[in-house]
Amino acid sequence: MNLIILGPPGAGKGTQAAFIASEQNIPHISTGDMLREAIKNGTELGLQAKAVMDAGNLVSDELIIELVKERISQDDCKNGFLFDGFPRTESQAYALDSLLENFNTSISGMIALEVDDEILISRLLERGKDSGRADDSNREIIENRISEYYNKTAILKTYYQRKNCYYGVNGIGEIDEITSRIIDVMSKI
Ligand code: ADP
Numbered sequence: 001m002n003l004i005i006l007g008p009p010g011a012g013k014g015t016q017a018a019f020i021a022s023e024q025n026i027p028h029i030s031t032g033d034m035l036r037e038a039i040k041n042g043t044e045l046g047l048q049a050k051a052v053m054d055a056g057n058l059v060s061d062e063l064i065i066e067l068v069k070e071r072i073s074q075d076d077c078k079n080g081f082l083f084d085g086f087p088r089t090e091s092q093a094y095a096l097d098s099l100l101e102n103f104n105t106s107i108s109g110m111i112a113l114e115v116d117d118e119i120l121i122s123r124l125l126e127r128g129k130d131s132g133r134a135d136d137s138n139r140e141i142i143e144n145r146i147s148e149y150y151n152k153t154a155i156l157k158t159y160y161q162r163k164n165c166y167y168g169v170n171g172i173g174e175i176d177e178i179t180s181r182i183i184d185v186m187s188k189i
Pocket residue numbers: 008009010031032033035052053054056057058059060061064084085086087088092135145
């Protein structure tokens with residue numbers, strides 16, 4: 001199973017991704033977590049990404065593609081993986097397809113959490129109180145992330161629909177409810 005979880009910031013991707021990955025026994029690869037780890041460790045990558053992330057903008061495609069290329073070459077990805085927060089632009093999706101071709105494989109499904117903007121903003125402001133994430137700390141930055149999503153990422157719905165592997169899930173409700181909707185959808189992939 002090569003899976004992608006998609007959704008605007010605050011849709012609950014991380015929570016549901018952890019569940020899917022453990023259920024399928026595949027690694028959960030969050031590019032946001034990888035970048036935050038790089039920042040924490042003060043690596044060159046972290047230095048390049050920090051200001052961009054703090055402002056709520058997207059990190060460059062080149063940087064992300066390099067990061068992912070290195071990650072999916074690792075042994076634990078042999079039987080599949082779940083991407084969270086990647087791809088986030090159409091060119092990242094193209095790059096992923098060609099990377100996977102080299103491994104003679106392809107994406108099995110994209111699970112997309114669908115949530116309204118107003119709910120997203122209040123969830124993120126709430127999360128910001130204890131997550132310590134600079135990009136969750138104020139409304140303007142949050143709105144910028146949501147607009148980056150609609151300008152650059154939302155197009156991926158069409159991209160994966162064309163490949164017949166887009167699975168939309170209602171992302172509003174209790175965590176458990178959403179998980180069971182995801183379980184339903186997974187049986188179709
Ligand atoms: P969220 O979905 O809540 O915004 P993430 O942890 O997925 O959280 O991403 C946090 C930030 O990391 C993004 O706003 C962006 O700056 C950067 N980032 C993560 N993944 C990517 C990606 N695939 N392409 C570009 N930037 C990324």
